Amino acid sequence: MTNPPAPPVLRAVDLTRSYGKGQARFDALRGVSLEIRRGESLAIVGKSGSGKSTLMHLLALLDRPDSGRVEIDGQDVGAASAPAVNRLRNERFGFVFQQFFLTAGQTVLENVSLPLVVAGVAPRERRRRALATLDALGLADKAGNKANDLSGGQKQRVVIARALVNEPDLIFADEPTGNLDTATGHQVEDLLFGLQRERGITLVVVTHDEELAARCDRRITIADGLIVGESDAAASVISEGAGR
């Protein structure tokens, strides 16, 4: 690195999180520290049950760590009030979960508008922005359809539109292709990485899919609640090349 590193948009310091009490206590995270730079894509990989989702939830401020802290733009959010954290998530974060979590009976447009409804945006403005986002994802013609009537790939695109509609600068995706067939999965990946590059969005992807992880700028590997490996995608390509 020749340039001085940009201030990390997200920094985690020594995070721990355990579930249950006493005998049933399980330490899902046992001291995880990491930095995420603005505009980069980071893959969190590891086996099932290793603590990836737990880490993502802490980073996305959906949960609070037992110890350690999370900083956004250098600010510790552990001390922030609940409304401030809610506002932060609403205005700056976008979420893509493994399951679609679309409201079946509502239209695509209504589903995509949800973050704007939560934000308290006026109906007309909501509609305009949701339609613009759907248009960008090639779903403009599906705006009036019921969410239930779409295919899996279309649904995941709606979910991505929902994550984008509030123009976030961080998107958290937990197993975004876990529910899709390979071809559709690739399309969704192309979409996510395209957006990340075009809009300069920071992307945090939880996955155990090797291929998806390889497309990210950087990856960290978790096992039993600890980071066991960290590498740049480019470096891994080089090392793979060197190994050949």
Place this chain on the structure above:
Amino acid sequence: MRATDVITSATRNAFRSKLRTTLTVLSLFVGAFTLTLTTALGAGVSDYVTKQVASLSTGDVLLVTPATTTDTTEGPTEYDPDGRQQSSQANPLGGGTLMNDDDLDSIAAIDGVDRVEPIRSISVDWVASSDTSIDTRYELSVNPTSSIGRSDLVAGAQLDQEAEDAQVILPEDYVDALGYEDAGDAIGRTIELGYSGADRSERTTEATVVGVARTSLLASGAGANQALTTEIADAQAVPGQPDAYAVAVAYLTGSGGDGTVTDDDVAGVKVALADADLAGQTVEDQLGVVQTIINGIIGVLSAFAIVALIAASFGIINTLLMSVQERTREIGLMKAMGMSNGRVFGLFSLEAVVIGFLGSALGALAAIGVGSAISSVAAAGPLAALPGLTLLLFDPLSVALVIAAIMLIAFLSGVLPARRAARQHPIESLRYE
């Protein structure tokens, strides 16, 4: 989230499961329907009583009867030759005991009593017009208490109790029968009254019609002034029998401004009467008895309505708990997107309020529809004899109050499910499979 969005989402969510919502709304409907009807019944009756009291009571008279003896512990009462007589006939106004002249004197001696007049029951056999083409004789009953109150007049004036000449107030339905053109035409006319004396001889007397009155709950029959009553009562009194009265009327003097009789005056005289082993009742008291009975019936009906509403509130709790359960992920998602716990609470409790509003508004509307129909049928049929009585009075304010109360019950029922939703952890909700 905007308040309007919270309201529209809550409304839409309420209808997401139509059957479930409809059933819950129905149970509220039953409660609202009943409660609206019972409050309307209460309002109708109390409105009638209030109007009657306002139009009939002069406010300065007490109806005095011997206090009813309730004492059963001391065995038979010793005979006192100067004591009160027992009535040979049952008298609905008083107990079996009659007052004597000593009692009248002690009433008159009470502070605040101006004068006292005994009410003497008279029986008139027939009435006929003396100056129209019709000379058919009609039966007539004279209201013994006509002297204590005013009549609800259609035409003419009230009786003059102190007048020398005999006066009557006729019930409205005698106007046609006696051949007068209308109520106004009857005023000032002379009628002939037939009655039997104590010696069974048939006698007649004449009286002037001073007024025509509507029938009321308090007074049915014709009114006669003191002069006419005395004349007939004297003729009907059994010679040699000491005077005895079931009821007397005490006219009060007022201590208020312009000599008006205050509540304190009435209360004071009542206490003094009680000391003399007598009981005093105002017109309000008499109507109050009727009102108390009706209020009792209304109370029981309202209790049923409230039981229905309590049952309905469990229905709301159940409906909303199911709704929260079904929408766990949606709640988690909205929370992940930054929706505050307060808004989530608002969303679900408002859903309960929407259900409450639907049930109560529909119930109240149905009650108004059905009740108005019942009311007009009743007014034309069984209650035709009581003009001025609207059986069910739907006051917009009390209907609104019923609706508001049920919405409040619905809101309170929604608190538990809504709190559960608000406290849900977004992660737990999103893990839900």
